Amino acid sequence: MKKIHVNGLDKDCSQIVLGSMMFSPSNMEFATELLNSYVEAGGNTIDLAHIYNSGESEKAVGLWLKETNLRDEIVIxxxxxxxxxxxxxxxxxxxxxxxxxxxxxxxxxHIDIYMLHRDDPTIPVEVIINALNKHIQAGLVQAIGVSNWTTGRIQEANAYAEKNNLIGFAVNSPNLCLAKANEPRWPGCVSVDEKDKKWHTENQLPLFAWSSQAGGFFTGRFTPENLENKEMVRVYYNEVNWERYRRAEKLAWKKGVTTNQIALAYVLNQPFPTCALIGPSNIEELQSSIVASNVTLTVEEMAELENG
Structure with a gap:
């Protein structure tokens, strides 16, 4: 599996990052099967959060790490x-x-990459950077990042860190996918726009995309006439996205893959380092994402998907 480098880490991150939101000690058989299959396929990065499953996800991954003795090989x-x-x-x-x-x-x-799950623009960046650097210096964290921050705040924080010989943010984790959101899927969430993509290209800061497959928008389960899933309608239903779906479908046929795999490949073929956070519910979905990680899209194909 392809990997990218994140400053501060002693090992690179696989481009497919395995989500843990559905894991818990009560379903260890399911969690273990997915985790083992992911590692066997060459994956090494697991996405966690303090709030996932009220902490049960972290407990499950901890049990798996202890059982397999794979801590040194895994990026947490x-x-x-x-x-x-x-x-x-x-x-x-x-x-x-x-x-x-x-x-x-x-x-x-220690935790390899520690991210702040949301921002609070009322808190000065120097307060946040100072607090996180204390944990880096204590050996509890290797690299720091943010989820759902604006690129402007990241730039401000990293400028402060550089000026004061501190460690800045090495990773950004917003929503990036082929389907563009009408509005935030959850309160306080940030989706990438063209200005953000340009900023990432110029700075080459790694981007770890959540909802990289737009909640299944490209699986074929949804149509413009099917309005049953209110969240999907609210967030992703618009004519621009249906046009992108049709272009992805056409390119998928040409390359012999699925439309959903083209959508994931779009995230992984940006002109800056990217990873995709995925939350497969079974081995087949995991394997589908791994296939997508090996699909190469040209600059022309990327432009066709976006602009027609």
Whole structure:
């Protein structure tokens, strides 16, 4: 499986990143089967978050790591500081609390990539960078990143880090997919636009895309006439996306793959380093994503998918 480099890590990350949201100690057979199949296919990066499954996902992955003794081979990507019922939690205290709890659940000594799950623009970047660098210096985190931040805030934070000889954000994790969202799928989420893509191209900052397959928009399960799934209608139903679906379908036939695999290949063939976070519900879906990771799209094919 193809890999990309992330500054601060001692091993590269596989472009397909396995999501853990459905894992828990109560379904270890399912989690173990997916994790083992993923590693056997060459994958080495697992997506986690403090809030996933109320912490059960981290516990399940921790049990698997202990059972397989694969900790040194795996890149753990974990996220914290997600808002709660009282609002944003991007504070040094909340970051430390979530980090310590995640380390305990995972039964590990450090997390390879630690991301902030949301932003709070009222908190100065220097407060956040200082807090995260304390954990890097303590050996609890190797690299830091953000999920659902604007590129402007990332640039501001990294400029502060560089000026003060600190470590800045090495990874960004917004929504990037062939289907463009009408509105955020969840509150506080950020989707990439053309300006963001240009910024990533210029800076070559790795992007880890969530909802990289647009919630199954390209699987063939949805049509313009089928309005049953209200969330899909709200987020992805528009004529631009249906046109992109038709172009992806045409290119898929030409290359002998599925439309959904073309959608994933679109994310992985950007002019900057990318990974795709996936959440397969079975081995077949995992294998389909792995096939997609080996599909090469030319600059012309990428432009055709986007613009027709």
């Amino acid at each position: 990507l974990d996220k914290g500081a997600h808002p709660d019922a009282n609002g944003p939690r991007v504070t040094p205290e909340a970051i430390e609390q979530d980090l310590q709890e995640s380390l305990q659940r995972l039964q590990v000594e």
